[in-house]
Amino acid sequence: MTSYREWDAAYVLGSLSPDERREYEEHLETCESCARQVAELSGLPAILSTLPQQQAVELLDEPQDMMPTLITAARKSRRWTRIGIAAAVVTAAALGAVLAVVLRPSQPTEAGGVTTQLTQTVPSPVTASVTLVEEPWGTRIDVKCEYGGQPGGRALPYTLFIADSSGALTRVGSWSAGPGTSMTPTATTDVPRGQITRIEIRLATNDRTVLEARF
Amino acid sequence: MIVRAFFLGQSVAELATLLNVPPDIIRARMYYGLRALHLALQQTPS
Ligand SMILES: [Zn+2]
Numbered sequence: 001m002t003s004y005r006e007w008d009a010a011y012v013l014g015s016l017s018p019d020e021r022r023e024y025e026e027h028l029e030t031c032e033s034c035a036r037q038v039a040e041l042s043g044l045p046a047i048l049s050t051l052p053q054q055q056a057v058e059l060l061d062e063p064q065d066m067m068p069t070l071i072t073a074a075r076k077s078r079r080w081t082r083i084g085i086a087a088a089v090v091t092a093a094a095l096g097a098v099l100a101v102v103l104r105p106s107q108p109t110e111a112g113g114v115t116t117q118l119t120q121t122v123p124s125p126v127t128a129s130v131t132l133v134e135e136p137w138g139t140r141i142d143v144k145c146e147y148g149g150q151p152g153g154r155a156l157p158y159t160l161f162i163a164d165s166s167g168a169l170t171r172v173g174s175w176s177a178g179p180g181t182s183m184t185p186t187a188t189t190d191v192p193r194g195q196i197t198r199i200e201i202r203l204a205t206n207d208r209t210v211l212e213a214r215f
Numbered sequence: 216m217i218v219r220a221f222f223l224g225q226s227v228a229e230l231a232t233l234l235n236v237p238p239d240i241i242r243a244r245m246y247y248g249l250r251a252l253h254l255a256l257q258q259t260p261s
Contacts, residue, residue: 010227
């Protein structure tokens with residue numbers, strides 16, 4: 001027998017085929033838990049529809065730049081003014097964060113922050129992701145840095161830099177890592193989450209950027 | 216997934232073909248995605 005438990009979202013998004021839709025609606029008449037799930041989600045399409053379609057579609061191409069795009073869109077859109085700019089910007093930011101996660105389902109969200117995979121600027125065995133967590137005093141940056149290869153090689157020093165919207169570049173942390181190891185350094189900054197425009201990991205020996213993420 | 220379904224009007228079947236994953240997985244991604252959105256909006260003040 002078909003399990004309909006996960007059909008609710010496709011249903012409210014209008015994404016089921018006419019046959020599936022009929023089948024699911026028949027099921028809803030007999031299944032209280034599915035009907036309750038649909039009721040829970042029923043307000044979301046209205047919220048989604050306040051986002052301009054053009055902007056939403058552009059998000060598909062560049063999910064990592066979604067947040068600023070959404071916020072700018074929210075400020076420009078006349079639709080938003082009806083619900084108030086402040087509320088709109090907050091909602092768009094939340095939506096941006098969620099859409100980023102939804103569009104890249106391999107990247108987990110941790111409590112209070114969004115995890116972003118850094119891109120390699122030069123080929124290297126090092127991969128990393130950062131989780132930015134908004135704090136009352138600024139931003140906490142949790143780094144997860146994996147160094148591929150067999151353990152036992154020489155450890156190298158790495159530094160973490162952030163760029164903010166004024167263009168300033170600040171060193172916020174450092175650690176050393178060798179082949180076959182995984183490091184999870186945490187850095188902090190007084191720069192608010194929304195003003196961090198770029199994060200770089202550099203190899204300290206030559207100050208060359210090996211990984212970066214742009215926001 | 217949500218953007219594709221809602222803004223582009225792509226169906227579960229179309230997305231399954233396009234992304235080369237079973238329809239069940241598409242529905243599940245929508246399921247978790249919309250729930251994440253629901254949660255984020257509830258946690259948002261105002
Ligand atoms: Zn059911």
